[in-house]
Amino acid sequence: MTSIHVAERVQRIKPSPSSTAADRANQLKREGRSIVSLVVGEPDFDTPAHVREAAARAMNAGATRYTALPGTVELRQAIADKLKRENGLTYALNEIIVTNGAKSAIYTAFAATLEPGDEVIVPAPYWVSYPDMALACDGKPVAVACSEEQGFKLTPAQLEAAITPRTRWLILNSPSNPTGATYSAGEYRALADVLARHPDVLVMTDDIYEHIRFEGGTAPHLLSAAPELRERTLAINGVSKTYAMTGFRIGWAAGPRELIRALDTLTSQSAGNSCSVSQAAAVEALNGSQDFVAQSLAVYRERRDAMASGINAIPGLSCRLPEGAFYLFVNCAGLIGQRTPEGKVLETDGDVVLYLLESVGVAVVAGTAYGLSPYFRLSIATSLDILADGLARIAKAVGDLA
Ligand SMILES: Cc1ncc(COP(=O)(O)O)c(C=O)c1O
Known part of the structure; x- marks a missing residue:
C-alpha cells in the first residue's frame, strides 16, 4: 500500500469551518431532519439577468480561450474605473490583477510575500480563511482580539502593541465578516498614524462587502483616509x-506595480488566468446597471432589523446591529453554564451551536471559528420566512434550558 505524504503546510491547516458546518447541516437534511441552515456566506439572490446574459453572449461569441494572464484589458479597465468612481483611487492596468475570486487574491499575495515565520496581524473576529492562508504560506497569524465593547474593531494601541520586526502584513476587512463592523475614515486615519511609524508593514484591505453597508453608499476606504499608504x-x-x-469566481487585487508583478508571476505558474466567460460577466456587473446593489441592500436591511430585534428579545442572547455585510454575530455568554434538557451543561459556544443543531435543527457557526468567544455567527442571506423559522426554533431551544 502506498501511503500518501501530505505536506506539513497542509497538515497545519483545516477545512473552512463554515463549509464543515454547511456539510453537516446538509447531511442531517439528507437523513430526513428538518434543518434551518443559517451558515452560508453567499447571497441567496439570482445573479442579475443582464450579467447572466453577458456571460452567455461572451461564450457564444467565442470568449472561451485563455485570456491575458492578469485579466482582460476590458475587465481591468472596468475595475480601474470602479476604483476611481466609487473609491476615488487611481490605478493603472498593470497595477491590477484579476483572480479566481477574492480568496485566491489573498492567498497568492501571502504566497508571494511571506517568508517562514513572517507575521500577519489578523484582527479577531476574522474571516475564517485569513489565519489558515497565512499558515499555508509559512506565515504566522497573529490574532488580536477586538471586543464587542470596542465595536469589534482594532484600536491604534492594539495595532502598535501587535507590530514586531517580523510583521509583514496587517489585514483589515470592513465591513467585516463575521461582525459587519465598519471602520470610519477617522478610525482608519488613527490606524494609519501608527503605521507611519512602521514603514515595512504592508496592509491588505479586504473590501468584498463594501457595498453591503446599511448606511448606504460605499464603505470608507483606508486609502481615502490615508493616501500615503498606497505604495504598501x-x-x-x-x-x-x-x-x-x-460561482463566477472573479476577484482582484489592486496595488503598487512591484507587488502586482509578484502576483502576476506566481499566478502565471499556478492558477493561470481567471475564467474568460466570468470575466466578461464581471465587466457587465461593474459597467452595467447598479440597480441590483440597492435592491438587495434594502432586502438585507429588512432581514437584519427583523433578525437582530428577534435575537435581542431572547433572554441570554444579544447582538450589535451590524453596519454592513450579511451576518449577525450573536453574543451567547448568557447561555454558558445553563443546562440542556438532557442534562448537559453548555460550556462553550461550540456546545451552544451543537445544542441548537441537535435540539431544534438550526445550523450556525461557533465564534471560536472566527477567533472570539462566546458567540455564534448566523447568516441573513436567506428569506425572511426561513429566518423567522430559525428565530422561533432558537427561542424554543433557549427556553428549554435550565
Ligand atoms: C471577508 C471575505 N473575504 C473574501 C471572501 C471570498 O470571496 P470570493 O468568493 O470572491 O473568493 C469571502 C467569502 O466568504 C469573505 O467573507
Whole structure:
C-alpha cells in the first residue's frame, strides 16, 4: 500500500469551518431532519439577468480561450474605473490583477510575500480563511482580539502593541465578516498614524462587502483616509457578494506595480488566468446597471432589523446591529453554564451551536471559528420566512434550558 505524504503546510491547516458546518447541516437534511441552515456566506439572490446574459453572449461569441494572464484589458479597465468612481483611487492596468475570486487574491499575495515565520496581524473576529492562508504560506497569524465593547474593531494601541520586526502584513476587512463592523475614515486615519511609524508593514484591505453597508453608499476606504499608504497597500475585492456572483469566481487585487508583478508571476505558474466567460460577466456587473446593489441592500436591511430585534428579545442572547455585510454575530455568554434538557451543561459556544443543531435543527457557526468567544455567527442571506423559522426554533431551544 502506498501511503500518501501530505505536506506539513497542509497538515497545519483545516477545512473552512463554515463549509464543515454547511456539510453537516446538509447531511442531517439528507437523513430526513428538518434543518434551518443559517451558515452560508453567499447571497441567496439570482445573479442579475443582464450579467447572466453577458456571460452567455461572451461564450457564444467565442470568449472561451485563455485570456491575458492578469485579466482582460476590458475587465481591468472596468475595475480601474470602479476604483476611481466609487473609491476615488487611481490605478493603472498593470497595477491590477484579476483572480479566481477574492480568496485566491489573498492567498497568492501571502504566497508571494511571506517568508517562514513572517507575521500577519489578523484582527479577531476574522474571516475564517485569513489565519489558515497565512499558515499555508509559512506565515504566522497573529490574532488580536477586538471586543464587542470596542465595536469589534482594532484600536491604534492594539495595532502598535501587535507590530514586531517580523510583521509583514496587517489585514483589515470592513465591513467585516463575521461582525459587519465598519471602520470610519477617522478610525482608519488613527490606524494609519501608527503605521507611519512602521514603514515595512504592508496592509491588505479586504473590501468584498463594501457595498453591503446599511448606511448606504460605499464603505470608507483606508486609502481615502490615508493616501500615503498606497505604495504598501493591496486592495482586495471582487464581484461575489455585491452582484451575487459567487460561482463566477472573479476577484482582484489592486496595488503598487512591484507587488502586482509578484502576483502576476506566481499566478502565471499556478492558477493561470481567471475564467474568460466570468470575466466578461464581471465587466457587465461593474459597467452595467447598479440597480441590483440597492435592491438587495434594502432586502438585507429588512432581514437584519427583523433578525437582530428577534435575537435581542431572547433572554441570554444579544447582538450589535451590524453596519454592513450579511451576518449577525450573536453574543451567547448568557447561555454558558445553563443546562440542556438532557442534562448537559453548555460550556462553550461550540456546545451552544451543537445544542441548537441537535435540539431544534438550526445550523450556525461557533465564534471560536472566527477567533472570539462566546458567540455564534448566523447568516441573513436567506428569506425572511426561513429566518423567522430559525428565530422561533432558537427561542424554543433557549427556553428549554435550565
Ligand atoms: C471577508 C471575505 N473575504 C473574501 C471572501 C471570498 O470571496 P470570493 O468568493 O470572491 O473568493 C469571502 C467569502 O466568504 C469573505 O467573507
